Amino acid sequence: MKTLARIGAALAVLALSLPAAAQPWPQKPVRFILSLGPGSGADIGARLYADRLTKMWGHPVIVENRPGGDGVIAINAVIQAKDDHVLLWGPTANFVGHPYSLDQLPYDPKELVPVARVSGTVVTLGVPTGMSVSSLKELLATAKQKPGWLNWTTAVTMTDIILEGFLKTQGIEAQQIRYKQPAEAVNDLISERLHLYSSAYAIVRPQVQAGKVKLLAVQARNRVPGLDLPTVAELGFPGLNFEGLVGIIAARSSNLPSAARERIAADVRTVAKDPLVAERLAATAQLNVPGDATEFAASIDEQVKQLAAAAKLLGIKPKQ
Numbered sequence: 001m002k003t004l005a006r007i008g009a010a011l012a013v014l015a016l017s018l019p020a021a022a023q024p025w026p027q028k029p030v031r032f033i034l035s036l037g038p039g040s041g042a043d044i045g046a047r048l049y050a051d052r053l054t055k056m057w058g059h060p061v062i063v064e065n066r067p068g069g070d071g072v073i074a075i076n077a078v079i080q081a082k083d084d085h086v087l088l089w090g091p092t093a094n095f096v097g098h099p100y101s102l103d104q105l106p107y108d109p110k111e112l113v114p115v116a117r118v119s120g121t122v123v124t125l126g127v128p129t130g131m132s133v134s135s136l137k138e139l140l141a142t143a144k145q146k147p148g149w150l151n152w153t154t155a156v157t158m159t160d161i162i163l164e165g166f167l168k169t170q171g172i173e174a175q176q177i178r179y180k181q182p183a184e185a186v187n188d189l190i191s192e193r194l195h196l197y198s199s200a201y202a203i204v205r206p207q208v209q210a211g212k213v214k215l216l217a218v219q220a221r222n223r224v225p226g227l228d229l230p231t232v233a234e235l236g237f238p239g240l241n242f243e244g245l246v247g248i249i250a251a252r253s254s255n256l257p258s259a260a261r262e263r264i265a266a267d268v269r270t271v272a273k274d275p276l277v278a279e280r281l282a283a284t285a286q287l288n289v290p291g292d293a294t295e296f297a298a299s300i301d302e303q304v305k306q307l308a309a310a311a312k313l314l315g316i317k318p319k320q
Contacts, residue, residue, distance in 0.1 A: 025084070025260035029060040032089040032248070035074035037067040041202045041284040042246050045119055046089045048280055052271045063089075070094055070157070072106055078249070079111045084256040087264075088112070088249040091121060096303045097157030099318035100311055113250045116265040117291035117299060118272075119281055121244025122201040123159070123219040124229070128192045129212055136216040136235050139196065143172045150174035152196040153185050158307050159198050159242055165310030166239045189213055200244065201227070201285035220244075226282060245303065246286065247296050265292040 032050060036042045043065060050061040066074040071094030078088045095112065098105055125136060133139045143150040152167075152174055154160050160176065167174050177194055179185040182203045188194040189204070190212045197204065198219065207213040217232045218224050219242040232240035248264060250256040271277055272290040281288050291299070311317070 025257060025263065026057050026059045028085055029062055030057065031062045031064055031081075031083075031086045033074045033077050033086060034063060034065050035067060035071035035088070035090040035094055037065050041121060041200065041281075041286050042090050042119075044284045045246065045281055045286055048277055049118065049268065049271055052274065052277070053267060056267055056270070070098070070101065072098075072102075075107055075112070079107055079251045079253065081251070082253055084250065084254040084260065086251070086254065087115065087256075088251075089118075090246060091156075092245040092247065092300050092303060093156045093158040096300065096307060097161070100161060100307070100316055101157040101319075103319055105319075111252045113252050113256070113261075114293050114296040114300060115248040115250050115256070115261050116268045116293065117245060117247040117289065117296035118268055119246045120220070120287035120289045121246060122224050122227070122285045122287060123198060123242050123244050124201045124204065124227075125216045125219065125232070125240070126189060126197045126199065126204045126208070126213045127195060127216060128189055129214045131192055131195065131214075133214075133216075136232070136237065139216065140170055140172065143167075143174060144170070147173040148175065150196060151177050151194050152198070153177045153179055153194060154198040155182065155200060155203070158303065161307055161310045161314065161316065162242055163198050163240070165313045166237070168313060169239060186213070198242075205285060220287070224287065241306075243299065243303070245296075245299050247291075261293055265290075 032046050034043055034046055046063045050063050054061045066077050074088060074090065075095060078086050127133055127139060133142060150172065152163065153176060154163055164176065182199065185194060185197055186204060186207055189197050190207060204213050208215055215229055217235055218227060218229050219232050219240055221241055221243060223231055232238065269290045272288055278288040
């Protein structure tokens with residue numbers, strides 16, 4: 001863009017007359033719309049990247065928080081903008097679960113075009129420290145012996161269905177407790193009104209460090225650096241695998257050029273190599289796992305298939 005600024009008036013007029021796809025991207029400030037509020041892991045990650053991408057792109061990268069509506073508010077804000085400089089940044093678990101959680105889908109899923117995978121949210125299984133359970137195997141055995149005893153919850157619709165489906169395969173009768181705020185679930189976990197919480201590690205970490213919550217496993221496919229915890233697959237329960245995905249998504253109707261998508265993904269990889277970025281992501285319980293549009297789309301497709309399998313097991317059909 002600095003080079004363009006030096007070009008004479010005639011060439012500037014010519015450049016402006018070219019089709020948008022032929023012009024370098026970005027041409028103006030870029031907005032990242034988040035489905036989560038300030039201070040969340042995704043929000044911290046977005047601001048880390050925004051700061052560095054601003055310098056790389058020569059235009060401000062602005063982070064806007066649009067929480068609420070299970071991610072629908074943020075998604076619609078991006079779609080309705082019809083602007084290739086407005087992108088969705090956030091977890092995929094929200095919209096992947098929408099066909100099962102919303103009676104009427106208020107947007108066209110085909111509008112969501114993967115651009116780049118950025119990070120992975122570390123999801124853990126936590127129990128009250130005061131509860132006399134030392135392992136996931138022991139917890140499940142206790143739940144089998146005491147039908148209806150286990151109270152459980154998760155953070156989003158997708159993990160709701162995955163965990164409920166898993167419990168069914170284990171022959172366990174359990175009760176899901178729903179919460180509007182994660183803090184309420186953590187408080188009930190500590191007091192043993194809740195017995196199992198599948199959540200982002202960041203949500204329970206303060207209570208884990210305070211010795212009030214005990215973690216039994218991570219639901220990631222691989223072990224998480226810095227956490228001395230086995231994966232659910234290692235413990236013999238691969239059906240509980242869950243890969244939390246955070247990435248950048250464009251609205252199809254914005255007509256973001258393919259060259260721009262490729263540039264965004266390449267620049268995300270470049271930023272991810274910064275040791276400070278990896279360190280800050282780890283501090284918010286996120287894995288540094290950048291990927292291009294193809295890799296991101298494949299990861300989302302895997303989530304969709306996993307959710308569909310669990311829903312089928314429970315006899316749950318998409319509402320749309």
